[in-house]
Amino acid sequence: MQMMIPAGVNVLEYLRDRGVFIPAACSGSGVCGKCVVKLLAGSLDITENDKLHLSESALDEGCRLACCACTKGVVRIGVGEYGEQVSADISRPADTSHTFGLALDIGTTTLALSLVDIDEKRPIRSLSALNRQAVFGADVITRVKSSLSGRREALRKLVRESVAALIKSIDCSHLDVRKMTVSANTAMYHMLLGLDCSGISKAPFEPATLGGECLPLKDLLGESFPECGAADIPVNLVKGISAFVGGDIVSGLVSAYDRFFDANTLFADLGTNGESALVSSGRIICTSAAAGPALEGGELSCGMGGVKGAVSRVYRNGGGFGYDVIGGGEAKGICGAAAIDLISLMLEDSLIDKTGKLADVYFENGFALAPQVCLTQGDIHAVLLAKSAIRSSLETLLHLFNVTPDSLLISGGLGSYIDVKNAAACGLIPRVRNTKVLGNTSLKGAELSLYDTSFASRAEGIRNKAEIIDLTENEYFKQKFIEYMSF
Numbered sequence: 493m494q495m496m497i498p499a500g501v502n503v504l505e506y507l508r509d510r511g512v513f514i515p516a517a518c519s520g521s522g523v524c525g526k527c528v529v530k531l532l533a534g535s536l537d538i539t540e541n542d543k544l545h546l547s548e549s550a551l552d553e554g555c556r557l558a559c560c561a562c563t564k565g566v567v568r569i570g571v572g573e574y575g576e577q578v579s580a581d582i583s584r585p586a587d588t589s590h591t592f593g594l595a596l597d598i599g600t601t602t603l604a605l606s607l608v609d610i611d612e613k614r615p616i617r618s619l620s621a622l623n624r625q626a627v628f629g630a631d632v633i634t635r636v637k638s639s640l641s642g643r644r645e646a647l648r649k650l651v652r653e654s655v656a657a658l659i660k661s662i663d664c665s666h667l668d669v670r671k672m673t674v675s676a677n678t679a680m681y682h683m684l685l686g687l688d689c690s691g692i693s694k695a696p697f698e699p700a701t702l703g704g705e706c707l708p709l710k711d712l713l714g715e716s717f718p719e720c721g722a723a724d725i726p727v728n729l730v731k732g733i734s735a736f737v738g739g740d741i742v743s744g745l746v747s748a749y750d751r752f753f754d755a756n757t758l759f760a761d762l763g764t765n766g767e768s769a770l771v772s773s774g775r776i777i778c779t780s781a782a783a784g785p786a787l788e789g790g791e792l793s794c795g796m797g798g799v800k801g802a803v804s805r806v807y808r809n810g811g812g813f814g815y816d817v818i819g820g821g822e823a824k825g826i827c828g829a830a831a832i833d834l835i836s837l838m839l840e841d842s843l844i845d846k847t848g849k850l851a852d853v854y855f856e857n858g859f860a861l862a863p864q865v866c867l868t869q870g871d872i873h874a875v876l877l878a879k880s881a882i883r884s885s886l887e888t889l890l891h892l893f894n895v896t897p898d899s900l901l902i903s904g905g906l907g908s909y910i911d912v913k914n915a916a917a918c919g920l921i922p923r924v925r926n927t928k929v930l931g932n933t934s935l936k937g938a939e940l941s942l943y944d945t946s947f948a949s950r951a952e953g954i955r956n957k958a959e960i961i962d963l964t965e966n967e968y969f970k971q972k973f974i975e976y977m978s979f
């Protein structure tokens with residue numbers, strides 16, 4: 493997409509104000525190097541941050557960081573079409589004599605929407621797209637800060653637009669849609685409802701909501717409401733447990749509980765918030781560790797969510813590495829699961845050492861997997877931090893309750909594509925014989941709630957039982973965190 497930008501503006505601010513999606517993981521601090529635009533006409537100074545993040549040839553081609561670019565005259569720029577990527581995950585024909593519901597998972601990086609046939613008790617269409625709020629940062633903490641610095645309405649508008657675009661794309665206007673369930677973390681609920689985030693920004697972490705609201709779809713989406721013939725359907729927000737253990741985890745636990753839980757089961761959501769639960773002797777112990785967005789692709793130099801164009805898997809191919817791209821075609825970036833694959837294979841080949849250092853030949857410029865996909869030293873460090881946060885939190889739960897897990901259940905956006913062997917080789921997860929990858933359990937729980945009348949009482953049972961462990965002052969966690977900062 494090309495755009496004319498007037499004189500005297502900051503390019504990122506200008507694009508945000510017009511609803512143009514551009515990844516901005518650091519929310520405009522000049523640190524992440526993600527917000528690249530291309531100068532097509534006019535001039536933009538080259539800043540120190542441009543020099544830091546962009547190669548000489550990229551600068552010569554006109555690439556600039558939008559957050560550091562302030563226009564002196566009118567310029568024309570090119571922006572990637574990131575926001576329009578919608579991936580179809582399931583697609584079956586709809587029986588128009590049936591009744592339907594919508595299930596939505598609002599993840600920090602990706603949103604997923606299912607159209608559920610209530611009579612058949614199964615999803616018939618499922619779509620995912622990037623969360624447009626990424627223009628205000630890749631992780632929850634950066635977005636909460638943006639919300640508190642006057643961007644509350646802008647963030648609400650962006651998530652409403654993301655939801656509306658998905659509902660429009662799923663094409664249900666000719667169907668009898670009766671209800672909708674939303675499942676998300678506590679911060680996303682605040683942003684969706686336009687609530688003050690100050691309570692979740694600092695101790696004692698008192699959220700303005702944990703979810704649990706029920707309101708008509710048109711009220712939830714406001715002016716973004718799409719013409720889908722479902723204006724008055726009730727939308728239920730699955731209630732969470734605390735500021736950091738949200739409705740998405742409750743949904744996930746309900747969806748997995750009956751089928752997958754053994755005597756001692758670890759449930760790990762491999763996302764930005766790193767939520768996990770240990771279910772043992774009738775207790776449910778939950779915690780979360782700020783893993784950052786690296787495992788969802790958010791913090792990596794070529795990272796992206798698990799949507800169309802992302803490398804989703806890396807494997808050995810002859811003497812080198814092969815890869816799969818979601819939706820086929822040219823690789824535009826890499827999602828977290830594939831980054832784990834790549835790191836694991838490079839560890840095996842000693843292209844990365846135990847401390848996470850890239851071999852000398854790749855140290856400066858990174859390892860190029862594809863023309864637009866490179867793994868840099870900074871990326872490996874970001875993965876190490878996320879890996880250590882998650883693994884240490886799992887080990888702390890097991891240590892506190894002196895338990896050896898019988899099974900390990902993996903959920904989250906990353907969980908859909910993760911290779912268990914590679915994840916264990918990197919140290920992200922412990923080696924547990926009965927390990928199952930469940931995919932997006934938050935979405936699965938939301939789907940279940942549409943046709944299973946026991947969902948609400950089971951969710952309530954989990955909330956009542958759940959005990960929350962705070963890791964911030966836990967000495968064992970701190971010790972393990974240092975230990976796991978290597979491979």
Ligand code: FES
Binds near residue numbers: 515516520521523558
């Ligand atoms: S460098 Fe511009 S948003 Fe991060």
